[in-house]
Amino acid sequence: MTSDTHFSHARISELADRPFSTVAEMDAAMIRRWNDVIAPDSVVLHLGDVALGPIEESIALTAHLHGRRFLVPGNHDRVSPATQSKRAVERFAPLYEAAGWEILPEVIEGTRRGYRILASHYPYAGAASPPIATYLIAPAGTTASRYSTGTPTRATMARTGISFTWASTRTTSHLSRSA
16 A cells, blocks of 8 residues: 655645655655565555646556556546546546546445455545535544645655555555665
8 A cells, every 4th residue: 555656746746845855766666666576466555646748648557557556546647536526537537447446436345354444545534625615524434545645745755756555564664764
């Protein structure tokens, strides 16, 4: 599970204190680090904000990422019904799909090890304006899953340059190593 990769986002290094001088350097490092950890047959759930910038170029770049990739759209994804018009979603969905993304609803739910789980880009507490306000409260007895409530922590980004969180300590230590 990951979120907020922001491929090709020109200001994300400044905003999230990522250790890159250029967008091209950041994109290349994130693709390399992703593929060092994610096997081609792995399943990845991305909780939104895959890419920013010229969308045709930035989404196409993600075709180089390993794994079967599922996207739960976030506010910066051009396939988010919460932030985009129906026409825009229809226009951009083929770009995401051509790059290997399987687009899911903005909130998904399931069961893992006997726990009911909701997963979304949006946090489950705090203020927001409609239409995402309905997603902010997790029903009683539900575990809410969200890697971050916006930009991943500076410490995580400085160490990894990409924001993964996994249940496996082995995988987490893999991501935390110096590039």
